[in-house]
Amino acid sequence: MQTDEIKKLLADKLSKGELRAVIGYRRGTNPFFRRPLITSSAEELGELDFSPLGVENLCTYITDTVRKRRAGRRDPEEQYKPTAVVVRGCHSRALNVLLQEKVIPREELFVVGLPCRGVVDPHKAQALWHARAENRDPRNVVIDDEGLFELRNGQKVRLAEFEEIADERHGHCRTPNPLFYDVLVGEPVAEEPVAAEQQFSDVEEFLQKSPQQRWSFWSEQFSRCIRCYACKNICPACSCQECSLAKDTEQPLVADAKVRKTFWLGKQQDPANNAAYHINRALHLAGRCVSCGECERACPVGIPLLLLYRSVAKQVFDNYDYEAGMDAEVEPIMTRFSAEDSEDFMEE
């Protein structure tokens, strides 16, 4: 379906009360990526944008809605109207994870699938703009499928090809097309997904380092963490009502002083606490992280979180031939076991 038709369809559904809200992308004040549009007003749907600048994983707002609902009054009899959400391939995997884990029923989703040839890396785009633009006024930024341009006297002057501003972390993409949808924006893309066995070349490259080099790298990265929790908050897989790793920031469901005492981490931002936060979180994402990369994009100090979580995804794939979010019907991998699971890591 063409974008105009999609906007009309969604507007119709909203006006008729068939949808609770529409979650998509729209232009914001940052020229290097689009911002989330969360609206129940049909008039605002004209703003919907489907360009490669829509990078956020909007499924995090589905998770958010459910968490808020759990915290408030929930009438078990009430039928919740579906929420429309725009999803790229990796985001559709995230939805599968939410469906698998029974976070939200399929009937409460109206999935607008967005086939994807790659998204812009906002950090790269901004750096190239800063380096190459003549007049750095952000109003002169133009980014489209062709690349990064500067508007000079009304003329588009190319500063970079699309490949230069594309997010190369998505070179490992396994799902250029959404795995499921209610409507599809345009036509499926012909891009070939990376073969399953080849998808972890980034992790394999890192594993070339010696153990000392690895720890030297990660301890330096963790020491820069400011524990803002953007990585956790923007992640759609993080749907726990009470996060065991961020008790210093969230209100417990029950105001019980004893519950709040069981801190896994100190609030202090020091190398040991930071490392513990990241290690624990990586384990919590085993078999659930879909490599959307939002954690890394959101991190204000540029910690390569995607690499960390993908190292766990690689283990899950190598050991159990399992990739997160490919199939909503199977049980989550860490809730299962096999009689043949490897004991190589164990002591004889």
Add this chain to the structure above:
Amino acid sequence: MIRYIENLRQFLDNVAEGYRLFVPRQRPEGWFFEPYGGAEVELEGYPNTVASPKEYLFPQNETLYRYEAGEEGLKYDNETAEQTGQVIFGARACDCAALTRLDKVFLEDDKDPYYARRRENTVMIGLVCPGAVAPSCFCTEVGLSPAGVAGMDLRATEVGEGLVIEEISDRGAALFGSPALKGGKSWREASAEEAAEAKRLQEAAERDMAPARDLAEIELEFDSPIWARESERCIGCGICAFLCPTCHCFTIEHSGSKKKGKAIRTWDTCQFQAYSLEASGFNPRPDREQRLKQRLYHKFKYFSDRYGMLLCIGCGRCVSACPVNIDIREILASFEREKSVTS
């Protein structure tokens, strides 16, 4: 005296002899302040740092005191280690102005000894901006200037191949009286032309950033639907507060055991839900809508009502770092529009 530094490396080497020195360095992830370490400082293309220099006066973690239970009872040790001098080179005018806001909080009325100690021993060498250095700069809209001197001890302007250095405070002047710099090996008096060029560049920077509006004039409305709309996409992280040069909320945690431990002050933020959670279980700001409102009100109303200056200094870090593009400039503009529509 107005001085000129031809060789920045030599000057910084000299400073480093007598002080802990922090300079801006470019990493793949962005620009950050780092210990000098002796390597050449490249200022080409320097915008502003990702994290503000407030951490040098108000660290993210600070031990307040230690205690130990011994045979004679409880020993208690205030962290009163002598604070050695530090120099922050290359701080932008906005970040220096931020210190005047922190001074109000930590030094007026009861002095915070930890902040006071660091502040007395810190020399801020500010670096004039050539204009807006980042897409989200808006210091002039909050009444500041890219060439401003608030909170600065010395002001540096890139002139020719070197820097013109102007004394702004006694502390800044005293730096040049220190043993490391007294000899004048790495600096000389600036020529009249150099001083004039510095002034010209400062004025050009201000003209380049002529403000579209005065954000101090904008009236926020407590019950506006704008708050719900803007906070809808907020993910509730601490990026805006932790990167902000003027945010100063903190919490104090104790660690250790009954026998031995310490009290640690760490940054906290009103953007976290548990921040305003009361012992009874009641939370006056349970949703992100109220917390976003709190942030804007603190920056643009509560602080200025009390101290006569906006808490926001227009660096734009919150705007460019917000992963979902919540833009306080835009929110304020919405209120301005609302007012002009209804009035």
Add this chain to the structure above:
Amino acid sequence: MTDPQDNSKKVAEARWQPKIIAFLCNWCSYAGADLAGVSRLQYPSSVRVIRVMCSGRMNPSFVIRAFQDGADGVMVAGCHPGDCHYIQGNLYARRRYALLAGLFDFLGIERDRFLMSWVSASEGGRFAQLVTELTDRVRALGPQTQLSGRDHANG
């Protein structure tokens, strides 16, 4: 909090004794450890035992927290597959700890400090042997500094 400088001093004075935390499941491995004691088998006194009902109850966060609190080595032991008192708890644990071990590898965290094994109620000798092995490995590595230094709030 373990200060790395304190550590090297300690080791130098040869007063440092490794601290090993052993999480043992109630039905098999704890009984096995008990048997080692009753049989008067010698094994290093560096080990502190924490009894859990099943290795499947073990949260990998426990291992990480033990390291944060200054443990130099951590051991997790459960029943042999097929013998779990709760039928399959140890099989869940096997999958979980494979991931933890792999993650330690990836991060460059000293892998030799973590040991997982099956110990049955009759394997007193095996328990003693495993503790001895782990202690020797940890002794060679010295005090643990990668994750220690955690200051946790006591509330």
